[in-house]
Amino acid sequence: MSVLVYIEPREGKFKKYSFELVSYGQRVASALDQLLHILVIGKVAREELNSLGQYGATNIINVSEDIPFDDQVFTGIISNFAKQKEANVVVLAHSLTGRAIAPRLAIRLGAGLSTAVNGLPASYKPFIVNKKAFSGKTLVQQEITTEVKVLTLSQNTAGITEHSASPVIEEINSDAVASATKVVSTEVITGKVLLNEAEIIVSGGRGMRGPENWKPLEELAQILGAATACSRPVSDEGWRPHHEHVGQTGKVVAPSLYFALGISGAIQHLAGISSSKVIVAVNKDPEAPIFSAADYGIVGDLQSVLPKMTEAFRKFKAS
């Protein structure tokens, strides 16, 4: 029996989320007294793979080919290794990729699936995980009753733990099957901090009054190295692109710091931000519901407050 963790390099590098997943795998494997296998698909330099040892990776399987992403193809590769290594716990990121693969993988392995789990299992025998339901309105404990388990881990819920292992690296060919889907084109957003990787998010609502007022918000984001986001009506109106829409029907985010600027704090918006460590709200209405979800609040008109914030944070960053 073993624990298998699948991690995704991007442009040949690993992000913090991958280190968290390796740390997680290490802790689960040690609790179960099992071997840990890390599976990486894509071309990655030796040093980059070796760096995973810091988080407890002892055995790394690298399928060192750049295979275009396809749900079925990746499910095939991962399930083959899961079977070969007799994995009884398979862990993936709760990323777009992880979400696409995990359900297929669970069926193929005859495994029970728990997605977006928070932190380490509450118990291993029986196998019980903590997660949210009803878009963050309730916390649940869920038991996975099958022999083999597939999990996707919510980002920033387990943390990174340091270890020192010198990993054994196996380079392998995939025997990937042809995919039924064909990629016509790929568009990559460059030079921007991605919402799901951002430590800080600066988000604007209808209180921003119009797309022409986003400049100071973007400036503030740039100063803080933050991603930009928005409420649903803002993207519905076309003020901002849809991929910035946060909330129940948009993205669920979990940054250290979330600025809600001119956002009233509707329950569907809060569903997307309730895992933020700290929320700062700016709103001209002292009764706005966002203040009951926020840690720090400013009552004021953004037309004057936002430029002041931008200046003050600029000074702070320069000091």
Next chain:
Amino acid sequence: MNIFVCISNVPDTTTRIKYKPGNKEVDYTGVQWIINPWDELALTRAIELKEANQAAIQKITVITVGKADAEPTLRKALAIGADDAIRVDVAPEDAYTTAVQLAEVLKSEKDALILSGVESSDFNSWSVGGMLAELLDAPSVSAVSSLNIEAGNVVVTREIEGGKQTITTTIPSVLIVQKGIAIIPRIPSMRGIMTARTKPLKVVQGIASQPMVKVLDYQAPAQKSSCRMIDPENIEELIDLLHREARVI
């Protein structure tokens, strides 16, 4: 080609979640039921496509796994514009049992484009669509934000980490859709509501299946402590608190 839209019957998004004594079950009394928001967008897009491609798309069927109390939600989907409806008469217990029932009905449909939402707003598991595709051994494309039929081909845009991809897929396929596929959900017209009453709603028996996960306990999340207010003339105080107290900058 026929389009099948998988519909999850869910509590309205503003519902306050209550629990039965012992916190082992949700108390659904008094809840308003709605079409899961993503499924509503999927249905909206299906109708737009059928209107624009009369020749290519014969029929839109909505399908749900649920007991009789899910029927008003199915009727609403018919009123919005689906042609017919199927209800698999089983109370879904987890994503797996739901997907198994859907697959049993859909496995004989070869000329089908199957749409599911990325998640159901109750158990948020992002699972049923992918499980269904795997059970059908059909391709799946997840996080689909646009769908078109071009010269008989299914062309979709999917969101990937840090960008998007345009993809063609084959029939049958399961498309797991999010916002963008449509922006504003259609609402039923007066005529739609009238005709919905007489549109076919077929009830089928489910097959035996065992859940693989089960919820043991529900808890309300901890309340946030109160918000600390800061003078707009004193942004430096905010910066100081974020830096020294919260340690997030």
